[in-house]
Amino acid sequence: AQSVTQLDSHVSVSEGTPVLLRCNYSSSYSPSLFWYVQHPNKGLQLLLKYTSAATLVKGINGFEAEFKKSETSFHLTKPSAHMSDAAEYFCVVVPSNTGKLIFGQGTTLQVKP
Amino acid sequence: DAMVIQNPRYQVTQFGKPVTLSCSQTLNHNVMYWYQQKSSQAPKLLFHYYDKDFNNEADTPDNFQSRRPNTSFCFLDIRSPGLGDAAMYLCATSYRVSQPQHFGDGTRLSIL
Numbered sequence: 001a002q003s004v005t006q007l008d009s010h011v012s013v014s015e016g017t018p019v020l021l022r023c024n025y026s027s028s029y030s031p032s033l034f035w036y037v038q039h040p041n042k043g044l045q046l047l048l049k050y051t052s053a054a055t056l057v058k059g060i061n062g063f064e065a066e067f068k069k070s071e072t073s074f075h076l077t078k079p080s081a082h083m084s085d086a087a088e089y090f091c092v093v094v095p096s097n098t099g100k101l102i103f104g105q106g107t108t109l110q111v112k113p
Numbered sequence: 114d115a116m117v118i119q120n121p122r123y124q125v126t127q128f129g130k131p132v133t134l135s136c137s138q139t140l141n142h143n144v145m146y147w148y149q150q151k152s153s154q155a156p157k158l159l160f161h162y163y164d165k166d167f168n169n170e171a172d173t174p175d176n177f178q179s180r181r182p183n184t185s186f187c188f189l190d191i192r193s194p195g196l197g198d199a200a201m202y203l204c205a206t207s208y209r210v211s212q213p214q215h216f217g218d219g220t221r222l223s224i225l
Contacts, residue, residue: 100210106155
């Protein structure tokens with residue numbers, strides 16, 4: 001069975017401090033893993049993707065994520081939060097046998113001035 | 114810029130009155146998807162087209178239908194909207210299934 005668990009429903013950080021959004025996955029097949037961001041009343045924007053190449057993946061807007069197979073994790077990080085990073089973040093696993101996106105529950109990132 | 118465009122951005126309809134949402138893409142992608150997203154939830158896949166092949170999710174209500182007349186356009190028809198159908202509807206595209214999907218900004222549907 002395939003599933004994604006985002007360990008925090010809400011994360012609050014101060015502007016300029018690091019961001020960590022946690023994601024664990026379960027997949028019987030070699031998965032692809034994505035992080036998407038959704039700003040209010042907008043669609044989802046792809047931040048970064050892991051597709052069995054380098055385990056440390058760099059994305060847009062200074063975000064990166066590290067694929068750790070032994071821990072079945074794909075946590076999203078950013079060294080310094082910006083006010084514009086406030087949004088909903090979804091971790092997504094895509095099993096190779098179906099190709100369908102399986103979403104985590106989402107994490108709301110709040111950035112305080 | 115190549116993109117996925119959804120019209121209208123906001124749609125209000127009456128209980129039981131049919132409504133159609135539209136999506137167009139300039140990416141020339143083979144696959145087009147429709148998702149329903151309710152407040153504070155992740156998107157839920159309703160169905161997708163791979164070229165002209167329609168793929169319905171098992172738990173998508175019969176009330177929801179879709180049409181893809183050509184590569185660029187895809188429509189979501191809700192035959193008799195109920196109050197529970199009020200949601201954001203997202204269209205997405207990808208070159209192939211399993212590749213990253215590109216999303217439109219959605220249509221927020223309200224039911225009176």
